[in-house]
Every structure is written in C-alpha cells, then in structure tokens.
Amino acid sequence: MRIGVCIKQVPDTDSHLRIADSGRGVDDSNLNWVISSCDLCALEEALLLAEAEVARGAERPELVVFSLGPARVEEALRKALALGVDRALHLVDEALQGGDAIADGRALAAALAGERCDLVLTGAQSDDLGQAATPAVIAAILSCPYAWLVMAVELDSRSKSLRIVRELEGGMNEVLGLELPALLAIQAGINRPRFASLRGTLQARKKPLRREDCSGLGVDPGLVGAAGAGIEIEAVSLPPAGAGGVVIDGASAEAAAGELIAHLEREAVL
C-alpha cells in the first residue's frame, strides 16, 4: 500500500505582500515560505491513516510526498519528511515553472502514476491562488475516483476501499464509498497537524529525496509549465486601502451594539 501526498509551498499568510515590478505577480524575494494549510492537513491525514493501519496489525503503508516548484521547495519536502513521511519526490525543472492547474496537474499526475500510489491526498485548495483545481485535474488524468472537501477518511486496505465524509453547502455532509486507487482533496480543519519532533527533523536528512525533471517524468515539455498553460496572468493588484470602513463611536457598549445591528440590517447582512 502506498499513499502519495501532493503539497504546495506558498508564502506564509503573515507575509507582507508586495507586487513584483513586472506587475504580474508577487515579489517573492523576501517571503517566508510554508506548506499550504490544507496540504498540511492532507499530510497529517496520511500519517494518521498509516498509524491506524499499524494499530490494527496491518503493514504500514509507504508515504511519499510530491511537490512541484523551484529549489526552495526542497525545504517543504524536508518538513514533510520530518513529520514522518518516508520519501519525497521533487518535480524541479525550468520547463515545469509557470504552469497553471492543468499544466501542473499533468506533471504531478505523471509523477504519481510513476509511483503507482493506491491513494493520493492533496489539500482542497492552496492558500495563495485558491483555485481548488489541481487535484481535480490529477484525478481526471489518472481516471480515478475523486472527492473534494473531504472531512473524514476511513481506509479499508483489505477491501481496497474508502469511506469518506464530504462537506456540502448549508452544513450538510455526504458519506461516500470509493474504490482505490482514488484521490481525496482534504478540507482544512479535518485534523490538527502535528509538530515535527526534533528527532524526526534530524532523521529527515537521511530519508530519500529524489529530483525529477521532464524527461525523468516522461512528460512533454510543451504540455507542462508556462508552455503548457492555457492561462496567462496579466496583472495582479492589491485591494484599495481604507475604503468603506465605518467607525462606530458608541458612548456605551449597548449603544454601540445597537448601532452595529442597525448597520448590519441596512447592509442586508441580517
């Protein structure tokens, strides 16, 4: 049994963002990079599934983490290894840079297929672009069952199946049965990601981390990265600062609350 987890390295949400001189992205020269929060939950879920398998006497599934991106992404992969993942695969190639969800999905699907993962976990969406598209693209290319916004996972490795709970609109949940191999896009908050122990961090150094380029992945460089992207970012901008705010100057808490409620009713929120 092999579980693959796809993670994305994103700017820390606390970062002070600055538009790059090109006007088509964020200046990434001075950012703190972290693993996207949903992806951290996907990693934690993989670790929990592996522990549950061991607890019921089954063989521990092998956990493999995948990420696409420049050299800095290795730090995110090392963190995943420190958390307890067994090995890592870094999709790093100039030709892989600048892709959209479809281009990146092609590259990741090729890597996942090469590793023959029984179960693939990703985050439901990334903290930076938030398109929630890459996992669906991967599942489509791999032609495997797919569920988005997954809130709970039960794995039955004997019958090669999954029972999962999905979050729907309006507070409803949906329970699904899926056959392996399958891909699950994990919703944030499904678990509380653990901290890497110091021992785990030091062991991470000795765990295998493989780098793959387009030829190693067997993908056509014309179909991945910027060359394979159908979307081009023309411009990004920050929202205008300070517009639209209302300061409530209440003499007492009750008066202020009353005024706030009046505002909310006027704005048709209530």
Place this chain on the structure above:
Amino acid sequence: MNFDSLLSGEERLIRDTVRQFVDERVKPIIEQCHREARAPMELAPELGDLNLFGANFTEYGLPGLGDVAYGLVMQELERGDSGIRSMVSVQSSLVMYPILTFGSQEQKDRFIPGLASGRMIGCFGLTEPDFGSNPSAMRTRARRDGDCWVLNGAKQWITNGSVADVAVVWARTDEGIRGFLVEKGTEGFVSAEQHGKFSLRASVTGELSFQNCRIPAENILPGTRGVGSALQTLNQARYGICWGGLGSAMECYHTALEYARQRVQFAGQPIASHQLVQEKLAWMITEITKGQFLVYQLAGLKTAGKMEPQHVSMCKRNNVWVARECAKLAREILGANGISDEYPVVRHMLNIESVYTYEGTHDIHGLVIGAAVTGIPSFNPPMSRRQAREAADRPELAAAAAGAGS
C-alpha cells in the same frame, strides 16, 4: 545582516518548528499563566514529544542536536517566556546532563527516559538562602550512615522545585561537595513553592528542605567531584541562556516594531516615522544582531571543545543585558500599553530580572571575565602571591566561584 544565511536548512526547520509550537501552544496561554502565577506544566509531555528535553544529547535515542540548533531551540522557547525556557533548561542541562555525565548506568536507565519524555520533572538544588554567588560555602551536608546518606540543609530559588519528581542536590560531605539524587516523597525531604514573585510567574520556583533525609547510598552521583561538577553543569545551562536572552529581546523588538508601525500619533503618522522611535528600534536590532553573532561563535567554540567559562560569561552577561535593555526600550515605544499584559513586553521585562540574576549574576559574570583577563579573581578573600600566580595560570579556578541560582 542575514544571520539566517549562517544556518543550515535543518537548523532553520528546527527553529521554525519550535517557533510554531510557541506561537500555537505557549503564547495563547502564557499571559493568563503569568496573571495566575501558574506554570503550564501540562506542556511538559508535549515538550517531551517534540524531544525538547535533552535535545542535545545522543543517549537513549535523544536527537543529539548540534550546538547551533540547540541554541535556536532555547531562543524560540524564551521568545515565548523565560519561564518555559527555564523549565526546559533545568530539565535538560541541570538534571539530565549531570545524570548522564556523573551518574551510574542504573541512575541513567531509571531517570533519563522519564525526564526526556516530560512525564517526569527534575530540579537542581545548589543555591541556598545564604549562598547564591558563592555556592562553595554551602551549608547543606550529607553524612554517610551505613548504606544511606543523610542530608540536612535547605535550598532556595529552585526552578521546578516544588513539582519535581527528582532533585539533583549538591551537599558538602567529608570528601568535598557531591551531587545526590533525592526523589519526591523521601522522608525528611519537603519542598514548598515560593510565592510573591514578580518575575518568572509562569514558572515554578521552590524551596527544598532536608531534615535527616535518608537516601540510599546508590543515590550519590558517583562521578561528582567537588563544586566544579556543579559549575560544569551550570555552564551547560548558561549556554542555553545566552541564546534564550536573544529570544526575549527579539519578542520585545518585534512587538515594538509592529506597534510603532500601527500606532498613529501626530498628523496621522505612525510613530515608526519618528526619529526617536527609529533610534530605539535601530539600537535594539543592532544589539540583537551583535548578540546573534556572539552566540554563533560561542556555538563554534563549544562544538570544537574550546568553550571556556569566561566565553559563556561574556555571552550570558551581554545577551541578557541586551534583553533587559530591549524590554525597557520596547516598553517606552508602547507607551501606556507597555505596562499592560495585552502585550508581552512587560512580562519579558519582569522575567528578565530573574535571568539577569540567576545562573551567575550579571556582575559575577563580569568578574569571571575580569579574572580571566587579569588572572586575579576578585570575588574571593585577598590571595597570597602564590595563589595569584596559580590563578593566572588557571583561569578556570576563577570561574569556579561563580555559581548562583538555577
């Protein structure tokens, strides 16, 4: 100055992990702990699971962190609170270190796994009510009686003192000062929490009292020889404090910087635009950066086995002083908010008063440095010429007098 460029990816990952732990598990509760004068002992098992107890040792499956990574761990813990760092310093450097260094195999097997996991808490009893900077003059005595040692005396200002399962206690014997392991519940051993502290309120400080306390003969730490063994132990903890002080300073600096950017005063400008505020921030970041390079070099000396007591004294003295000054400046920048526990600054300011004094006071460390450069220890009674000559040849003798606090 891009200090981070000196760190390996692994060292950064370790620092960031501990920082995240402190952000998520310590900071949300620490102000309340400080208000209630309560040590968050519930964090001990979590600290153990992260391998933060005894992180720089290799025995018993401990991670064996390098000296820089270990220092960064202490820095990040003290960024949260000096009391949390103290809890970890005491457990690791003042309890696990002497057991691993001076203890028997049986003692190690019995205590190290529990201490490493945080399921067992230890403390270090050296300082006495009347003997802080001069531990060599301690009054606590241990007398051999058949297959027991009988302890009499008292220890004060003992971090983790009243909650510890095992105390490393230093006592005078006929063969000089030796270390002993005294377990909680031993007849004749009483511990009590010291109340009324304005500093390290999120840390347990206790008094230990021994009245004809009989402990098994095998509870002596067999490798201890004189007060030097206790001071060798203290040097380990002081190394961590050199880094920890910077953590406290960084927290005050970042709080002040953020506040100065947000706080608008005079013509709608943030106070960060004021020259006097900028000068304070510039002083803080400069001194913190200098302190970082100082401890980085200290780590190199430690790794190379060339760290001398006066090196540790220089770093502890400087970096804790920097933290104390940064707390003051940050408090000024925060104005009235600086005295409120809505911000961490005043808590750090209060805490650092303890750190300034424990593990060798600021002044005593100055004298250790003074003794090292002149060859003349100044804190003992006047020396004979022969003693002065010997001291000039052996600066570690001078350092040996600088004890105090745990």
